[in-house]
Amino acid sequence: MPVIRVELSAGRSQEQKQKVVTDVTRSLVAHCGCTPESVHVVFVDVQASDWAVGGAFLGPPKS
Template identity: 45%
Template sequence: MPTIRVELFEGRTVEQKRALAAALTEATVRTLGGSPGSVDILFFDIAKHDWATGGTLWSDPPPPGG
């Protein structure tokens, strides 16, 4: 079965990750079959200064008027 990699900004609580893990596991088993015990989910917390979109770090303030 699959290993699901989840990359997200740091700051989510353990409870939020637990809920997401349960939802992803349920959806995976429902869609692909298999058992919940065969679904692995890896969480990677990324600092906003380590993530950029469109050449701009997420930690940078938005441009004026943007």
């Protein structure tokens, strides 16, 4: 049972996420020999205020 965790900045639409799910599932089926039903994709939407790069947050702190 492959579990794919996708962490990204919040704001992607359900349609965008569905396209990712479709592509990731197809890739695992093609390259790993698993069934589509066994592929789990979990999205973690992270607010810019909770994500930092190079010592600086991407967005202002939550109020």
